[in-house]
Amino acid sequence: MTNPVNPAIAATTPPPVMQARRWLDGVTFSTTKPLINVSQAAPVEAPPKALRQALAEVVLNTPEAHLYGPVLGLPQLRTEVARQWSAAYGGNITDTQVAITSGCNQAFAAAIATLAGAGDEVILPTPWYFNHKMWLDMQGITTRPLPCGTDMLPDPDHAASLITPRTRAIVLVTPNNPTGAEYPAELLRRFYDLAQSHGLALIVDETYRDFDARSDAPHDLFTDPHWSDTLIQLYSFSKAYRLTGHRVGTMVASTSRLAEVEKFLDTVAICPNQLGQHAALWGMQNLSQWLAGERDEILKRRAAIKADFPALAKNGWKLLGCGAYFAYMEHPFEMPSNELAKQLVRQSAVLALPGTMFVPAEDASGARQLRIAFANIDSTGIATLYQRLAGFTI
Known part of the structure; x- marks a missing residue:
C-alpha cells in the first residue's frame, strides 16, 4: 500500500533552484571554462568579519540567545x-x-x-x-x-x-x-x-x-x-x-x-x-555604511549588465528588465527556455533559470525568457557571461 500524500503538495512544482542544481549532475567543468552560476539570488559570501565577531560574542556571552x-x-x-x-x-x-x-x-x-x-x-x-x-x-x-x-x-x-x-x-x-x-x-x-x-x-x-x-x-x-x-x-x-x-x-x-x-x-x-x-x-x-557600499557594487553590476548588453542584442537577445539582483532576458532561439537552460550548462557552463519557472504552464512567454541573477558575478564575470551567451548555438 502506498503512503498517502496530500494532493495539494503532490501537485505543487518541485523547488526550481533544486531542479536546476540537478542539471549539474555528471557535468564536468574545466579550469579554463568554470561554471558561471547565475541561478540563485543569494549572497555566496559570509557576513562581514565585524558581524561574525559580534555574533561570536552573542554565542559566548548571551545565554538567552x-x-x-x-x-x-x-x-x-x-x-x-x-x-x-x-x-x-x-x-x-x-x-x-x-x-x-x-x-x-x-x-x-x-x-x-x-x-x-x-x-x-x-x-x-x-x-x-x-x-x-x-x-x-x-x-x-x-x-x-x-x-x-x-x-x-x-x-x-x-x-x-x-x-x-x-x-x-x-x-x-x-x-x-x-x-x-x-x-x-x-x-x-x-x-x-x-x-x-x-x-x-x-x-x-x-x-x-x-x-x-x-x-x-x-x-x-x-x-x-x-x-x-x-x-x-x-x-x-x-x-x-x-x-x-x-x-x-x-x-x-x-x-x-x-x-x-x-x-x-x-x-x-x-x-x-x-x-x-x-x-x-x-x-x-x-x-549602514558597509551596506551602502554593497548597494553601490550591485548598482555597478546592474550598469554593466545594461552597458554591455549590445553584445547580446546584436544576436537577437532582449533585456526585458534589470534591477536589484536580476536581469530578465528574452532569448532568440526556437528551443524553449527549460531545454535551453539545460543546454547552456552543458555547452556554455552557465546555470540560469528558465522563464517557464516563473509563469503558468499555459503562458508561452516563459519559453522565451531567462532569469540571470547577477549579484555574485562582477563586471568581468558579466562580460564573460555575455561572451558565452553570444557564442551559444543550437
Whole structure:
C-alpha cells in the first residue's frame, strides 16, 4: 500500500533552484571554462568579519540567545525595524506592528495563512516569484495570474478585472524577483487604492529594497495614517547582511493581524532564530555604511549588465528588465527556455533559470525568457557571461 500524500503538495512544482542544481549532475567543468552560476539570488559570501565577531560574542556571552524567544521576535529588533522604517518611509510604524520571522518566505506564508484558505484567490503578477506560487498551491488557494506588460510592470486596471468575491489579496514584489523591475511609487499607490477600495490586503515584498537604484523612499504607503488596514510589508535580512543561513525576515502589519500571525509562527517554528536576530540587529545598528557600499557594487553590476548588453542584442537577445539582483532576458532561439537552460550548462557552463519557472504552464512567454541573477558575478564575470551567451548555438 502506498503512503498517502496530500494532493495539494503532490501537485505543487518541485523547488526550481533544486531542479536546476540537478542539471549539474555528471557535468564536468574545466579550469579554463568554470561554471558561471547565475541561478540563485543569494549572497555566496559570509557576513562581514565585524558581524561574525559580534555574533561570536552573542554565542559566548548571551545565554538567552540559545533559548526560546518571543514568538514575534526579539523586542529590540522589532523596535529597531519600526524606528528605521518610520524614518525611511516617512510614516508612523510602531514595534507592535513588526513581527520577525524565519526568513521572508515564512513571512509570506504567515501573512497568507491569516488572509486566505482553500478555495480563496490571490492575485500574483507574472513573471512571479515561484515560492509565492508554491505556497498558494500547497494551501489550495487559487492563484490569479496578472501578466505584466513589456515594461515588466503590472497594470492595476487589469488587476481590477481579476477581482472576484473570493479574492483576498494582491501581492507585489519590488524591486522585482525575477524581472528586477522597480515599481514606481505612483503604481504602488494605485494598487494600494485598488486593494483598499475592495477590502483586500496589499502584500508588498521588499526583500531587495536595499538595492533599489532610487535614493528616495520607494513609496509613500506608510504615510497613510490607516496604512495597516490594507498594507502588509515583507522584508528579508538575508540579502542586506548575508544572513541567508540564519533565516531572518520581517513582516510589518497591523497589530491585530500580527496577533493572528503569532498563532501561525508559534505552531511552525515557536520563535525565529535567536542568533540570526541578534546578527540582524547588530547589522542594522552598525553596518549602514558597509551596506551602502554593497548597494553601490550591485548598482555597478546592474550598469554593466545594461552597458554591455549590445553584445547580446546584436544576436537577437532582449533585456526585458534589470534591477536589484536580476536581469530578465528574452532569448532568440526556437528551443524553449527549460531545454535551453539545460543546454547552456552543458555547452556554455552557465546555470540560469528558465522563464517557464516563473509563469503558468499555459503562458508561452516563459519559453522565451531567462532569469540571470547577477549579484555574485562582477563586471568581468558579466562580460564573460555575455561572451558565452553570444557564442551559444543550437
